[in-house]
Amino acid sequence: MKVDLVVALAGNANVGKSSIFNQLTGLGQIVGNWPGKTVEKAEGVLLHHGKHIKIIDLPGIYSLSTYSQEEIVSREYIALEHPDVVVNVVDATALERNLFFTLQLLEMGTPLVIALNLVDVAKKKGITINEEKLQKLLNAPVVPTIATKGIGVHEIVDAVIEQTTKRSSATKSTIRYGPEIETRIEKLERVLTGVNIGYPLRWTAIKLLEGDSEIVNKVGEKHSDVIVAANILAGEISQIHKEPCSTVIASERYAVAARIVKEVQTFKESEKSSMGERLESLSMHSVWGYALMFTIMLSILMFMSLFGGWLSETLRNLFESVNPHITGLWPDLAWNGGIVGFYATLSVALGFILPFYLILGVLEDSGYLPKIAYLMDRPCHTIGLHGKACIPLLLGFGCNVPACVGCRIMETKRDRLITVFLSTMVPCSARTVVILGLVGAYVGVQWAIALYVVDFMLIFVIGKILNRLLPGVSVGIIMEMPPYRLPSGKVVAKQAWNRFKPFLITALPLIIIGSIVVEAMRITNVLSLVSTGLSPVTVVWLGLPAFTGFLFIFGVIRKEAALVLLTTAAGTSDIRAVMSPVQMIVFALVIMIYVPCVATIAALIRETGWKNAALISLSEIGLAVLLGGIAFRLLSLFM
């Protein structure tokens, strides 16, 4: 398809870029109220007045002097791919900090449209911004928007098109620094003529003075003399200001931003503390904050266990009440394989997975996740990480794949590797299905919770070990704390659906087919053959029925399948008849830790490489088998 225009959305973290992207393209980028949701760029196409406009959603970025991996993605895209227009999404409630980045974009000479987002929230806070004045000062069109409601979104596109048609006539306004800096930028620009690394000249000069390691490396590869010159000039500047050159430049940019804000913004302080602020004090309190966090976590588990258990029981009774009870090869295949597989998957999907995604959506959209990062920062330090690691770990409860990718918000390679490893240990919704649907429903909720406790302890111990094995210390948390907001039902529902859809499309058919295959294998005795091969581990060491062997293999593809197929493989829909409580607990324990599913392994390879992915997978298999055997022997003593 022919693309007429390429437009990139850029700006600070958590300002609404992905919301605008979703509004423009109709796609389902993950949105929510916490910084660091988007770690990869996403693309979509919009048809506007006959023009095909490619929209790029970029990860949040605070400064072109990048700090974490996802910021580099944004910088390289803006600087090297030359989108026709950059839509700089700006948070109207924090204009000064946001303009710091806008000024850097102007410095690069990027054609710009400013989307002044969250104007409604700003208004509530007593902040009004004079858009026309801002437009004049920045020499770029400013469009006020409320992204979550879609207000102003199409005006952005109109401004973009207008911007491209008159681009040639636009005079570029860049900020001027003090004369002592400007003369040195000019000097360096002269040295730089003839050196082309794809970035604009003035910008390259400024970045060299700032000592930006990426740019220094790129230029230094061929022109080490330029670096020497830059260092001398930067040294002169820091001599004058008694500060490193990079912070001098940052301070000057902030001074410009503050000046602009002073001119365009009026602020009326609202006296009373809002509901959100009181909630903030409570949820970040030294005692109540932790109490609230544990209560929330526990009630989610309890609710899901009870609701999911009730729903699967109801569905089973409903379907079994119409069971025609015809025996024979084909009816068996159709009923025990197809129908039982279908309703078991359905109860898993509607009882556990969908409710969890709805709850996760509410937590994300309200802005509670960063609070957890704050509360858990100190505990995370005991395993050599910092609080931000909690965010991918929490996402892991939904699915480990986005959790692994989300680990990119960790700043160092070491922190990333540890967090990725630990996030594959988090019981995802599929494992939750097995824990709650088997142990929670048939043995007791307290045992299901005990399994979670064991898992968290394991995460802690493995974290400790990895912290020892991998040298280095975590840099510590630096994170923006967004205010609470009322979650939007529409956004939560849409987000849950976007996460749930892949399950319906890929997992549901796969599990039903798997269910029919298992039934066929059971009838033809192939199942027992496979299971006998694995019986030294499953029967002798773990004390499980022989038919579970095959389930462990199938579970690598989809872990929730292990529960669904359990009924098929056992040849009965009542699991209690074929497995003792101890066996159920051991089975769930092993499923919980034994190996990441294929999708997660693929994500692991992508994020950490073959070697680490193999190491993580193998060590988890070893751990699961070891712990499963110990648990079997211990539990058998008193159950």
Next chain:
Amino acid sequence: MPKEHIEEYLEAIYDIAGREGTAKTTEIAERLKNAPASVTEVFQRMKQKGLVRYESHKGVSLTAKGYKAATKMKRKHRLLEVFLNKMLHLPHEKIHEQACKMEHVLTDETEIALCKTLKGPTECPHGSPIPPCDLEVKNCQECLSEQNVMLEKRDKDIIAITSLKLDEKAKIAFVRGGGGVMQRLCDLGLTNGTEVSLVRTAPLHGPIEICVRGCKLVIGRGIAEKIFVQKT
């Protein structure tokens, strides 16, 4: 009374009472292995010099002057510990005692030279923070890069942002630490002279939340302890 003696007392009160707390006479006596009677006598003299507040039943606490002198001693002591451990490779268990003796004869000039040679360490080998120096610098890089310039002394006291009271406002004066973290703090608006306020702190040396340029930021304790501010 010898100067060392008073300095040892200052350090003992600093360790037990900190900036604003009060130490009991018995606690100090136990720590310095002195008789309570002689301890009270020293307190009286220190009171005369304006270093402590002392009332016989309430105990002893540091005045602003005393606190400044005590942090200076702590700084010298911990710098010496780093020196003995990192440069002379003396074992951990021996450095404390040695530093205790050396700290009293260390001039301010030697202290600065020591700090530069050691590349501006932030903690002693036992993990306690080294208080910042009292020079007119905005960060350590500046001091480390300029070997010949003699820096002027700071005219106002600075404290770590973590020592602010809740909702107290102050201006950024000095950021210690590596280039990457410092640049990030700068990019998030924590440039020198910027007004900040402490919103809340997490228990057990957890992170802190600050308000800067209308935004709230969570900063880990390790980083926050290296951000110094001047009260407005």
